[in-house]
Amino acid sequence: MRIMGTDIPGDLKVVYGLALIKGVGINFSYALCRLLGIDPNKRIGFLTDAEVEKIENAIANPSAIGIPAWMLNRRKDYETGKDLHLVGADLIYYVKKDIEREKRIKSWRGIRHALGLKVRGQRTATTGRIGMTVGVKRRK
Numbered sequence: 001m002r003i004m005g006t007d008i009p010g011d012l013k014v015v016y017g018l019a020l021i022k023g024v025g026i027n028f029s030y031a032l033c034r035l036l037g038i039d040p041n042k043r044i045g046f047l048t049d050a051e052v053e054k055i056e057n058a059i060a061n062p063s064a065i066g067i068p069a070w071m072l073n074r075r076k077d078y079e080t081g082k083d084l085h086l087v088g089a090d091l092i093y094y095v096k097k098d099i100e101r102e103k104r105i106k107s108w109r110g111i112r113h114a115l116g117l118k119v120r121g122q123r124t125a126t127t128g129r130i131g132m133t134v135g136v137k138r139r140k
Contacts, residue, residue: 001044003052004059005088010045017044023073023087024059032058035065059087 001008001017004024008017018029033040036054038047047055058065062072062085069075074084074094078101086094102110112119118128 001047001052004056008044010043012044013040014038014042014044014047015040018055018059021059021087023085023091028062028067028071031067031071032062032065035067059085 001010003018004021006021008020012020014033015026015029018024018032019026024032030040032038032055036051036058038051038055058067063069063083067085069083072083072085073091074086076082077084078098099110099113103114104110109119116130118124122128
């Protein structure tokens, strides 16, 4: 089954199948099923074309079916100020754009991204080492 540009195996339950779409998680897919009246335990392969159409429309515009703003994955968009829910390639594009903006304004996070270091406050003394391993030479 192909939903929102993602191939989903037909033997999965609807909730777990929808969670394979980038930008849609388990909780969001449960909310979709509940609001659209689709049984979450139903298999993806048994969905009718009308149900698939309803799901795609709901994912494209979740606030129209009553999904609360706090469940959306891009609230108060930087450019428009609207609450959006991004899926697939759009999500990847906006994340890259945000990182580029932070690099351009030289924020702390942007500098860490530019240097290839950890961004979220993790330790760096012993973890996150990238590149070739440096060994110890032994005497002959």
